[in-house]
Amino acid sequence: PFGVVLVLHDVTELRRLEVVRRDFVANVSHELRTPLTAIKGYAETLLGSAGDDRETARRFLTVIDRHSERLGRLVDDLLALSDLELGRTPMHMAEVAVGPAVDDVLQIFGDTAVRAGIRVLAQANADVPPILADGDRLRQVMINLVDNAIKYTPRGGQVVLRVRTAGPPRAGMVEVAVSDTGVGIPAQDLPRLTERFFRVDKARSRELGGTGLGLAIVKHIVQAHGGSLEITSALGQGTTVAAYFPVAPQSAAGGVERTA
Numbered sequence: 001p002f003g004v005v006l007v008l009h010d011v012t013e014l015r016r017l018e019v020v021r022r023d024f025v026a027n028v029s030h031e032l033r034t035p036l037t038a039i040k041g042y043a044e045t046l047l048g049s050a051g052d053d054r055e056t057a058r059r060f061l062t063v064i065d066r067h068s069e070r071l072g073r074l075v076d077d078l079l080a081l082s083d084l085e086l087g088r089t090p091m092h093m094a095e096v097a098v099g100p101a102v103d104d105v106l107q108i109f110g111d112t113a114v115r116a117g118i119r120v121l122a123q124a125n126a127d128v129p130p131i132l133a134d135g136d137r138l139r140q141v142m143i144n145l146v147d148n149a150i151k152y153t154p155r156g157g158q159v160v161l162r163v164r165t166a167g168p169p170r171a172g173m174v175e176v177a178v179s180d181t182g183v184g185i186p187a188q189d190l191p192r193l194t195e196r197f198f199r200v201d202k203a204r205s206r207e208l209g210g211t212g213l214g215l216a217i218v219k220h221i222v223q224a225h226g227g228s229l230e231i232t233s234a235l236g237q238g239t240t241v242a243a244y245f246p247v248a249p250q251s252a253a254g255g256v257e258r259t260a
Contacts, residue, residue, distance in 0.1 A: 038067045096134075098130070128165055149182065161177075173247065179238060185231075186235060194219040225245050
């Protein structure tokens, strides 16, 4: 008897990855072109008669300096994200007390919060155990999350950095969460928040100086620690980003080094 073999290939994930790659190329090209276009435009103007006026030249050079700084931040974040994804970022794992790290972060944002008219406070339970983490990377996660929360919270709002022992189904983990009373995020955009260069409000994000890579970097740092990231939000009510880190075992006191 004659038979037929029918083979079906599910290419849904492949197509999704193609879309992500295409969007990334388009987004990174746009992000690089915007400051480069501004720098080139102002530089060309300075080469003309406008450069003879000292006040005008100073004003244009200030704009060039600002865009150069933005371009530098973008390149730094791209390199950091690439190293994390390729496993080239060493993680100096050791037993880390979360309380002192929280105090450091609050001190960093003290002046920024006052200027923005936002109250930044911490809620850390006294019984939170030490976690197994790279202390510098833990602080980087907190700094990125608090910085994002402040940027998208209007004057008079509040940002809370909360640390507590996670319950089921995340037993054995410590929750480090940042909640704000900001503008919130539409439900359909939540799954894409950790994508590179994804922005809910593109114009506002660029105005605030973000590179669109902060949450992607946070996600990879948390994953390198064996943890996970969870984002919840409601429009007009605020957003909560929670990172979960493993509790340090007793044998971790001496510290180990691992690469992400």
